[in-house]
Amino acid sequence: MQLFHNPASPYCRKVDVLLHETGHFGDVEPLPAGGHPTATGADANMPVAHNPLGKIPTLLRPDGPALYDSRVICRYLDTLYDAGLYPDHRLWEVLTLEATADGVMEAAVLMVYEGRSRPAELRHEAWVDAQWLKVTRALDVIEARWMSHLAGKLDMGHIAVACALGYLDFRHGERDWRTGRAALASWFATFEERPSMIATSPEQV
Numbered sequence: 001m002q003l004f005h006n007p008a009s010p011y012c013r014k015v016d017v018l019l020h021e022t023g024h025f026g027d028v029e030p031l032p033a034g035g036h037p038t039a040t041g042a043d044a045n046m047p048v049a050h051n052p053l054g055k056i057p058t059l060l061r062p063d064g065p066a067l068y069d070s071r072v073i074c075r076y077l078d079t080l081y082d083a084g085l086y087p088d089h090r091l092w093e094v095l096t097l098e099a100t101a102d103g104v105m106e107a108a109v110l111m112v113y114e115g116r117s118r119p120a121e122l123r124h125e126a127w128v129d130a131q132w133l134k135v136t137r138a139l140d141v142i143e144a145r146w147m148s149h150l151a152g153k154l155d156m157g158h159i160a161v162a163c164a165l166g167y168l169d170f171r172h173g174e175r176d177w178r179t180g181r182a183a184l185a186s187w188f189a190t191f192e193e194r195p196s197m198i199a200t201s202p203e204q205v
Contacts, residue, residue: 001027001028001029001059001060001061001062002028002029002030002031002059003015003028003029003030003031003057003059003060003073004031004033004045004046004047004050004051004056004057004058004059004060005030005031005033005056005057006032006033006034006056007200007202008202009056009057010105010108010109010164010166010167011056011057011070011105011163012056012070013163013166013200013202014070014074014159014160015028015057015059015070015074015077016199016200017159017162017196017197017200018074018077018078018085018156018159019077020195020196020199020200021083021085021154021159021194021196022077022081022083024077024081025199028059031045031047031060032045033045033047033056033058047066047068050065050066050068051066051068053068055068055069057070057073059073059076061076070102071095071098071099071102074098074156074159078156085154085155085156085159086155086156087155090149090155093149093157094155094156094157096157097142097146097149097157097160097161098156098157100138100141100142100146100161101138101142101157101160101161101163102160102164103138104134104135104138104139104164104167104168105163105164107131107132107134107135108131108135108164108167108168108171108172109167109171110131111128111131111132111171111172112171114127114128114131132172132175135168135177136177139181139184140180140181142161142184143180143181143183146161147183147184147187150184150187151187158191161188162188162191162192162197165177165184165188165192166192166197166201166202167202170202170203
């Protein structure tokens with residue numbers, strides 16, 4: 001299998017962490033991918049021939065068409081390797097927590113794109129603030145409602161939350177998401193020491 005991939009992407013990191021946790025990291029060949037948010041997708045290092053959205057991660061597999069969206073790819077790999085990261089007895093909770101974490105990633109990535117895509121005089125600070133509000137609301141909900149889940153057996157919700165928090169540190173560290181969220185900060189301090197997280201840290205690549 002091959003994966004259109006960028007180590008700075010929190011969505012790609014989700015896939016990488018899953019592969020490390022399942023012991024199958026070597027099964028997938030990374031295909032370096034990049035691009036600008038306003039790019040046409042015609043660059044050779046973009047997956048538009050396999051994914052019309054031109055987004056990463058995109059997984060090429062030998063037994064079917066390409067898969068894209070990190071949640072689809074992670075669910076596929078979990079099934080392929082019988083990893084149990086989407087357990088039936090709490091499936092909807094895991095999917096909801098993963099969706100919450102992915103929403104944090106989306107808002108945080110859009111904040112980065114606003115700075116990279118627009119000339120300084122055209123940047124919309126109120127829009128950026130609104131994206132950060134989505135992040136803070138989601139983190140507040142995780143702190144208030146999800147810590148008992150995060151204290152349980154590893155599932156895809158754990159991995160998604162950790163990758164989202166890691167991206168906030170990587171791109172928005174000055175905003176200090178930890179203030180007022182002691183339980184979540186303590187959980188992440190432990191989780192980010194897992195070998196899978198250390199190996200996939202964007203600062204390490």
